[in-house]
Amino acid sequence: MIDSDAFPCICSLCGTKRKIEPLNKPCCSAQKKKEVSSAKQVFLHAALAYQTATWDVYVKSIVSEYYMVISNPGNQAFLAMHSIAKSRMEKAQEKLNTPNSENSRNFLMEYTGYDPWGDWLGAGRVYGYTSILQIKNHLNEIFRLRHSFAHGFTMPTFHWNQSPNGTAQLNVEILRKTGIFFQKLIQGTDAGISQHIAVQHGIGKPW
Numbered sequence: 001m002i003d004s005d006a007f008p009c010i011c012s013l014c015g016t017k018r019k020i021e022p023l024n025k026p027c028c029s030a031q032k033k034k035e036v037s038s039a040k041q042v043f044l045h046a047a048l049a050y051q052t053a054t055w056d057v058y059v060k061s062i063v064s065e066y067y068m069v070i071s072n073p074g075n076q077a078f079l080a081m082h083s084i085a086k087s088r089m090e091k092a093q094e095k096l097n098t099p100n101s102e103n104s105r106n107f108l109m110e111y112t113g114y115d116p117w118g119d120w121l122g123a124g125r126v127y128g129y130t131s132i133l134q135i136k137n138h139l140n141e142i143f144r145l146r147h148s149f150a151h152g153f154t155m156p157t158f159h160w161n162q163s164p165n166g167t168a169q170l171n172v173e174i175l176r177k178t179g180i181f182f183q184k185l186i187q188g189t190d191a192g193i194s195q196h197i198a199v200q201h202g203i204g205k206p207w
Contacts, residue, residue, distance in 0.1 A: 044170045045149045048178065052146045055182050059099045059107060062193060063089060066112045069197055069206045085111070100143045101136035112193065113200060119192030123184035126177050127160060139185070142178060145170075 067086045072078050089111040096107055101117070108114050117132050124135040141158045148155045155161075155168040160177070163169040194205045 041170065044172075044175065047175050048142075048146055048170065049150070051175070051178055051182050052143060055104075055185065056096075056099050058186050058189075059104050060093050060096060062189065063093065063108060063111050065206075066114075066193065066197065070201055098143055098147075101139045104139075108189075108193070112196065114193045114196040116189045116192055119188040120185055122188050123181050126180045126184070138181065142181075 067082065067089065071082060092107060092111065096103060099107070105115060105117055108116050117136065120132060120135050124130065124138070127134075127138065129135055129138065138160070141156070141160075144156055145158070145161065147153070155170070157166070157168040161168055161170060161174055190207065194207050197203065198205045
């Protein structure tokens with residue numbers, strides 16, 4: 001967990017020879033606390049960027065794994081079609097930069113035939129969502145938030161990152177929930193595409 005104690009004030013910044021002390025010690029001036037608070041936001045932004053990057057890697061990797069699982073070297077006719085389809089997928093994979101709900105679904109649908117949206121319901125429980133639309137919108141909002149600080153824009157305000165005074169915020173609790181959200185998206189997609197492979201190709205579930 002990231003909290004104030006995770007960002008100790010460094011002695012040289014405090015102008016003393018004391019050992020490193022946490023933020024609540026008097027050696028830290030208000031200016032230094034502000035600097036450390038800014039540093040904390042950088043770490044929080046980096047944590048969200050890590051979460052979105054993990055989802056990006058997952059979406060691309062699961063489709064690559066799909067082609068590995070369905071490969072049938074003994075069937076030359078199928079192998080030729082498989083090679084062409086895989087080559088097209090890899091080109092599209094390189095261009096997939098923002099795996100929001102629509103882009104993730106389109107990539108999975110076009111190159112595996114699997115529609116993941118119906119398997120994402122479990123991801124909404126951490127926010128009390130009961131519909132796929134809410135979950136799709138939430139994933140899109142996370143990427144809008146990620147893009148805002150990546151490109152230097154004002155952080156957008158949504159119901160899940162709104163502070164009591166109405167401004168946008170990013171804190172440890174928000175990151176905890178987005179982490180669970182992505183974890184459940186991955187679990188749902190993993191289970192769904194495994195079932196899809198079994199039905200589509202008449203083989204056992206690969207995982």
